[in-house]
Amino acid sequence: MISNEIEGVVSTRKEITELINIEKPKEYKKFYGMVKKYEDIFFQEKELTPISDASKLRELYNDILLVDIQRDNPDNIPDGVIFRKEIVNVVSSTKTIHRGLYPESKIIEAMNSALSILNDNSLPYIVRAAVFYYFFGYIHPFYDGNGRLSRYISSYYLSKILDPIAALRLSIACKNRQKDYYEAFKTTNDVRNKGDITYFVLQFLDILKTGLKDYLDDLTDKVDQYHYYQKKQSQLDLENSSKTILETVIDYTLFYLEPITLNKLVELTHLSKSTVSNHLNRLEKDGLVEKTKHGKNCLFHFKKNSL
Template sequence: MKPPYEISNTILSLVAAISEKIGEVNAAHLYKPPTELRKKNRIKTIQSSLEIEGNTLSESQITDLLNNKRIIASLKDIIEVKNAIAVYSELEKLNVLKVKSLLEAHRILMKDLIKDAGKLRDKAVGIVKGDKITHMAPPAHLVPTLLEDLFQYLKNDEDLLLIKSCVFHYEFEFIHPFSDGNGRMGRLWQTLILKKHAPVFEFLPIESLIKERQTQYYGALSKSDSIGKSTPFIEFMLEVIKDALEDLLQNQNISFTNIERIETFKLNIGTATFSRQDYLRVFKNISAPTASRDLKEAVDNGILIKSGDKRNTTYSFK
């Protein structure tokens, strides 16, 4: 059964704006940002998503943990961060369309934090704000079926992945399938879905904008609950995605290393044979000698295979 929502004019407008920005990202070769930016954005993602849940560690402390340095902080906060680092490093192994992968991700994310990490809840749960219950999740015995239906929607519905990622996020929070960790899991799984739409989303710190707009985030969830449709939440999340892409484009004065140019070009060309001119057509801001040095170093390092000579020289990736 398809979750209830409407494709509003606001949603259509935001989808168009996001598609346009993804085109700009691709033209600027930012679909896989340079290594340092990827690392920085991953740290920002982890810090923001966990701060929403009450974690107190800063980006610099998370960086230290990534570099295996000791920090002074509560054990719970340190475990949360180490678990998040572990699960984000496993994104390539997770199948976004499989409940089994969802359970495995939750097991890693909540290891040593709750007893039932990686298992669906077997008790009733509600979300409490102050002294009020703001959301009563569906009964535990319905969770497996509701989750399976949600994954079938994700797999089979013909709506755009952009929209389905937002719907999934909302419905996941509504179902509240785990005893704890639902917020961070919902945000993680939306990232995975968006990654299928465009590679740039793997390292786009959407969570940092959600953290900045935390009141609006919970407001959009609550409004969707009250009307029985996820439309307000879809609109909110698409706005966040659009703004995150805009931030990336505005801060794109990043210089690629020769290795990063070669990695980026491989994403463009795949297994096809190419010339230095083909390389220069992609990287219009570098000189011919720089292109030659990039290609020679890649050949010397065993990344490229060189054929022919002088003007007839061609290359291909091993």
């Protein structure tokens, strides 16, 4: 969702959640390709294989972005043998700040070189991910989707050495430091820099490091809250089933950042639907849980100021 947002593409938590929860839609849904590829990183059920050359990169683009771009703006579909065949400018506030490589033969040659760096085992994973990220933006092989695809590839490779969740924080880190993110490209592209990529690599690593620190701080705060509320709720005079349900609602509220449905509570607590409903009614009357309606579904979340 954040990776889309950086590019001005609107997506919602609800849309993404629905795509995560379906195995395969009867007809293609927007963002489905990207969500499923990110799931591969998160669950790592498939072995991560290197992206060996430009044609493999185009296959990845097809899997992740092609259908969405085809639906949103058919004019932006790649029209070359592998990539684009026309000139493309990167524009900010009506001002051209960069022109991607041209013609396509140069794009293919440069991308194969960039991929050889990305797959060079003599270099640290984290450094080659940073180098490739810059070259992808500089080459700009597609009319649309370059940022989203390069962030996915960087997360894909970083997950080999980082926890998958940490690797997925890259987009959030770039969004939180978006000014520094764009400045790194601008400074490295400057003719006075004479092609030295060191500055970009250092900035990329610093942005990632800041993102991981923010993630750790956020998670630590949530764990502290969780232990606090666990202790508080254990002091309440509640039946065991009520305690189990309340613990689950607290967990969901803190870590999933969204309310929980009745069916999900039944699944997680292994209690009957009627039992969960009865105890939820009591917890609601006690002011510990709040119920809202979304369509036909009742959603429940923990009231943090209740303990």
